[in-house]
Amino acid sequence: MTASFFFMPSLHRLLILPAYNEATNLPRVLPEARAAAPGYDVVVINDGSRDATAEVARSLGAAVVTLPVNLGYGGAVQTGFRYAVEHGYELAVVMDADGQHDPAGIHLLADTVARGETDVAIGSRFRGRMAYHQPWVKRMGMKLFAWTVSRLTGREVTDPTSGFQALNQDVLRFFAYDNYPVDYPDADTLLLLHYAGFRVTEVPVTMRERLSGVSMHSGWKPFYYVLKMWLAISMVLLREKTHLSPRRGAS
Amino acid sequence: MMAPLPRFLVFLLGVAVLLVVINLVRRRTLQERYAILWLLAGVVLTLSPVFIPLLDHLAFSMGFEYPPALLLLLAVVGLLLITFQLSLTLSRSEERIKLLTQELAILRQQMELLKLSARQPSAAKPTERTHDEPDTDFNNT
Numbered sequence: 001m002t003a004s005f006f007f008m009p010s011l012h013r014l015l016i017l018p019a020y021n022e023a024t025n026l027p028r029v030l031p032e033a034r035a036a037a038p039g040y041d042v043v044v045i046n047d048g049s050r051d052a053t054a055e056v057a058r059s060l061g062a063a064v065v066t067l068p069v070n071l072g073y074g075g076a077v078q079t080g081f082r083y084a085v086e087h088g089y090e091l092a093v094v095m096d097a098d099g100q101h102d103p104a105g106i107h108l109l110a111d112t113v114a115r116g117e118t119d120v121a122i123g124s125r126f127r128g129r130m131a132y133h134q135p136w137v138k139r140m141g142m143k144l145f146a147w148t149v150s151r152l153t154g155r156e157v158t159d160p161t162s163g164f165q166a167l168n169q170d171v172l173r174f175f176a177y178d179n180y181p182v183d184y185p186d187a188d189t190l191l192l193l194h195y196a197g198f199r200v201t202e203v204p205v206t207m208r209e210r211l212s213g214v215s216m217h218s219g220w221k222p223f224y225y226v227l228k229m230w231l232a233i234s235m236v237l238l239r240e241k242t243h244l245s246p247r248r249g250a251s
Numbered sequence: 252m253m254a255p256l257p258r259f260l261v262f263l264l265g266v267a268v269l270l271v272v273i274n275l276v277r278r279r280t281l282q283e284r285y286a287i288l289w290l291l292a293g294v295v296l297t298l299s300p301v302f303i304p305l306l307d308h309l310a311f312s313m314g315f316e317y318p319p320a321l322l323l324l325l326a327v328v329g330l331l332l333i334t335f336q337l338s339l340t341l342s343r344s345e346e347r348i349k350l351l352t353q354e355l356a357i358l359r360q361q362m363e364l365l366k367l368s369a370r371q372p373s374a375a376k377p378t379e380r381t382h383d384e385p386d387t388d389f390n391n392t
Contacts, residue, residue, distance in 0.1 A: 066359065
């Protein structure tokens with residue numbers, strides 16, 4: 001879908017909210033986000049929810065893209081990227097629909113990208129005010145992965161798992177059709193961005209407990225998460241070593 | 252040495268596998284490329300009663316003290332091959348399903364917008380904005 005160029009506002013921005021069964025959180029999260037980020041178009045990627053997520057989001061005035069089956073977080077976010085690219089948005093902010101991300105961070109992230117200081121701005125909960133709990137397995141894993149990514153990229157990364165991000169159009173194109181993991185975009189994705197020649201910057205933001213519902217990282221999942229992440233990072237490194245990784249502009 | 256009855260049973264099992272696989276391919280329930288390994292398994296089962304003395308020899312010459320161990324090893328390797336092929340296929344299929352799902356979702360959203368604008372022609376007119384989607388309503392309401 002093409003963007004029509006009748007009139008060009010300063011920057012056309014999109015707020016992407018991947019949502020899986022978030023009908024109870026959306027009535028609080030959406031207006032809050034809307035108040036914090038006026039001038040943004042909002043798209044809710046309804047990831048095959050079994051509740052009224054789509055109806056609620058629509059009634060709150062957001063564009064809704066409904067995935068007929070549940071793809072998982074990465075698949076949903078990537079759908080948002082595709083939507084952004086096909087509609088010609090120049091900047092997109094991804095934010096969780098469960099209320100974990102303080103909408104005040106939207107502008108902090110987006111402006112860093114809009115000023116051209118970076119290609120991707122990642123909201124870090126560790127640089128910002130800490131208001132958050134994590135299972136210890138995941139916390140340990142995250143520390144290890146953050147350290148690994150920091151060492152390999154030469155930039156300090158404190159929160160590679162953060163799903164609160166702002167991306168410019170180049171990165172959106174890079175991720176929209178390829179290069180994006182299906183399940184958890186994470187430390188491996190940051191590494192990939194680095195090797196592909198994009199600049200990644202962390203911006204301190206506040207994160208909170210979920211308003212309601214079950215987080216996707218609960219129960220035995222932290223263990224699976226750590227293993228999977230380790231494999232994903234190894235693979236990015238291996239690809240970098242064995243053949244040319246997809247370079248910037250190749251997309 | 253294997254007694255005649257077990258040999259006959261193995262032969263029957265092999266024939267059954269062959270028949271089932273061939274029939275499934277004939278009815279297009281099973282694709283040829285996945286049938287090949289199963290057909291191979293069927294042929295091996297069918298012919299194995301004949302080759303069992305040979306296999307015993309081979310096993311002893313390879314240092315197996317218990318000849319059926321070689322048979323089991325071969326069976327496990329065969330099954331591993333089949334499951335590995337399935338894992339590969341599954342990965343590729345998931346990638347395709349993801350792509351189709353995303354494409355479908357975006358197209359459906361587009362279609363709903365078009366339907367909406369067809370019902371209210373005023374909404375269809377290109378405005379001064381870069382977008383004529385209702386998602387801009389979000390900022391107006």
